[in-house]
Amino acid sequence: MVYQDPVRLALSRRRARRNAWVGMGSLVGFTVVVSLLVSRSPGWPIVQETFFSREEFIDSFPGLLKAFMLNVKIFLIAEPLILIFSLVIALTRTLRSPIFLPLRVLATLYVDIFRGVPTILVIFLLGFGVPALRLQGVPNSPVFWGTAALVLSYTAYVAEVFRAGIGSVHPSQRMAARSLGLSVLQTNRYVVLPQAIRNVIPPLLNDFISLQKDTALVAVLGPIEVLRQAQIDASSTFNYTPYVGAALIFIALTIPMTRFADWVQTRMAKRQRAGGIA
Amino acid sequence: MSARLLEVSGVWKGFDDHPVLRGLDLQVDAHQAVVLIGASGSGKSTLLRCINGLESVDAGRIVLDGDVEVTDPDIDLDLVRRRVGIVFQSYNLFPHMTVIDNITLAPRKVARVRAAQAQDEARALLDRFGLAGKADEYPDRLSGGQAQRVAIVRALAMQPELMLFDEITSALDPLLVGEVLDAVRDLKSGGLTIVMATHEMGFAREVADRVCFLQDGIVREQGTPEQIFTDPQEPATREFLARVFG
Ligand SMILES: Nc1ncnc2c1ncn2[C@@H]1O[C@H](COP(=O)(O)OP(=O)(O)O)[C@@H](O)[C@H]1O
Numbered sequence: 379m380v381y382q383d384p385v386r387l388a389l390s391r392r393r394a395r396r397n398a399w400v401g402m403g404s405l406v407g408f409t410v411v412v413s414l415l416v417s418r419s420p421g422w423p424i425v426q427e428t429f430f431s432r433e434e435f436i437d438s439f440p441g442l443l444k445a446f447m448l449n450v451k452i453f454l455i456a457e458p459l460i461l462i463f464s465l466v467i468a469l470t471r472t473l474r475s476p477i478f479l480p481l482r483v484l485a486t487l488y489v490d491i492f493r494g495v496p497t498i499l500v501i502f503l504l505g506f507g508v509p510a511l512r513l514q515g516v517p518n519s520p521v522f523w524g525t526a527a528l529v530l531s532y533t534a535y536v537a538e539v540f541r542a543g544i545g546s547v548h549p550s551q552r553m554a555a556r557s558l559g560l561s562v563l564q565t566n567r568y569v570v571l572p573q574a575i576r577n578v579i580p581p582l583l584n585d586f587i588s589l590q591k592d593t594a595l596v597a598v599l600g601p602i603e604v605l606r607q608a609q610i611d612a613s614s615t616f617n618y619t620p621y622v623g624a625a626l627i628f629i630a631l632t633i634p635m636t637r638f639a640d641w642v643q644t645r646m647a648k649r650q651r652a653g654g655i656a
Numbered sequence: 657m658s659a660r661l662l663e664v665s666g667v668w669k670g671f672d673d674h675p676v677l678r679g680l681d682l683q684v685d686a687h688q689a690v691v692l693i694g695a696s697g698s699g700k701s702t703l704l705r706c707i708n709g710l711e712s713v714d715a716g717r718i719v720l721d722g723d724v725e726v727t728d729p730d731i732d733l734d735l736v737r738r739r740v741g742i743v744f745q746s747y748n749l750f751p752h753m754t755v756i757d758n759i760t761l762a763p764r765k766v767a768r769v770r771a772a773q774a775q776d777e778a779r780a781l782l783d784r785f786g787l788a789g790k791a792d793e794y795p796d797r798l799s800g801g802q803a804q805r806v807a808i809v810r811a812l813a814m815q816p817e818l819m820l821f822d823e824i825t826s827a828l829d830p831l832l833v834g835e836v837l838d839a840v841r842d843l844k845s846g847g848l849t850i851v852m853a854t855h856e857m858g859f860a861r862e863v864a865d866r867v868c869f870l871q872d873g874i875v876r877e878q879g880t881p882e883q884i885f886t887d888p889q890e891p892a893t894r895e896f897l898a899r900v901f902g
């Protein structure tokens with residue numbers, strides 16, 4: 379334990395308490411001012427009716443929640459596949475032997491292409507393009523191709539994250555492992571990857587959060603996920619409240635994830651400062 | 657009585673057309689301690705890394721134990737490295753593993769020793785080098801001297817026939833050098849064959865059976881510590897020693 383002067387400890391506690399009160403006060407004040415400004419504006423009653431209608435919200439919300447289960451499903455299928463594929467791609471790009479040149483070129487090409495094309499375009503191309511080919515034995519469900527497109531697109535991004543992580547492990551670690559007789563595979567498995575993955579957890583969590591939101595892009599292919607459901611509800615009642623409902627559902631999921639990612643990041647930064655050399 | 661354990665003959669090694677080793681010869685008998693001295697950049701680290709196959713040579717042969725040719729392109733280097741341990745200046749412990757896991761990783765995964773047995777052997781080694789309480793610590797909680805002794809134990813756990821030490825005290829606080837040199841002394845008296853690059857001339861004098869002075873990519877002069885330190889024949893050796901002892 380680090381010794382702390384009790385007087386100074388009490389002082390800094392008091393200061394922290396005061397800071398909390400000041401922060402709270404300014405937040406409440408700000409909220410009151412903004413709500414007054416908004417609710418006094420001439421267009422507010424109409425906006426309130428079309429975007430924040432109580433009845434519409436209550437009517438549409440259960441349906442939205444149910445449709446959202448499809449987003450959850452897409453996410454839960456896509457995420458593990460993305461993690462596995464991107465790790466393989468990242469490792470392929472680290473192979474140094476000339477025999478692997480073709481593989482390395484392919485991996486690089488793949489990452490360059492799919493990082494360059496907007497995700498929604500990949501979804502369009504796969505979702506409308508592949509079923510149009512009418513190939514035997516190839517599924518033509520839009521959910522399948524939408525998920526496949528998300529996996530293809532995100533794998534390219536996440537592979538770059540992993541590659542950066544692998545690059546962040548000092549070459550002397552690899553040398554030490556090899557000098558003990560570990561094979562290239564064992565060196566990656568036990569020495570390089572555990573450190574690499576730990577170093578990129580914060581950016582990985584950010585990509586998880588993006589993916590959660592981007593499951594809504596699959597809506598362009600027609601399956602009834604939460605955004606598509608909101609669209610249907612809105613166009614039948616000429617009221618936009620379902621969109622707000624859909625937004626709330628996403629927020630309810632992404633905010634805890636975002637807080638968690640921030641928490642992990644600060645904790646790791648602290649540990650790195652405390653850790654020193656290793 | 658002493659069998660030849662390591663035979664380095666005519667080894668060339670360069671980086672980007674810049675030759676570092678130029679036809680270097682070196683013989684080491686079993687149970688000998690050979691110390692490599694020489695200016696920084698003279699190729700001591702390069703030679704040590706070639707001996708356990710971390711670097712490939714451009715020409716020449718390195719033969720271990722009379723029959724294992726390290727420089728044979730078809731040899732399984734993982735097998736060579738099990739027989740030759742190396743410890744680096746910068747410890748290179750695995751920061752995400754505890755001390756005991758650092759030590760048992762290679763015995764378990766490479767030598768396929770059962771986990772319980774690997775642990776027992778590791779603890780015995782830790783005990784022997786005064787690290788009994790450190791088994792479950794992470795490397796960032798160790799002093800430099802402790803970390804370097806753990807690195808030595810980690811290499812020893814594979815029961816190598818030959819140990820390479822590459823300036824293992826150069827990164828240490830002067831106060832911590834002694835405990836690491838004690839560990840080397842202990843290994844030497846246990847009969848382990850050692851090749852060691854160092855700037856600790858006092859230690860070289862005390863422990864070495866033979867001192868080799870590297871210059872211009874070859875062993876310029878070698879002999880007993882007595883010969884090299886009190887009566888060097890080559891002008892280059894004299895010059896180097898004069899600079900070191902200032
Ligand atoms: N991996 C490498 N790539 C390029 N040059 C290197 C590499 N390793 C060593 N060298 C060069 O080889 C020479 C010898 O280095 P080294 O073997 O480390 O000498 P010493 O250990 O005696 O100080 C130096 O000029 C160094 O710059």
Ligand SMILES: [Mg+2]
Pocket residue numbers: 700701702822823
């Ligand atoms: Mg060196």
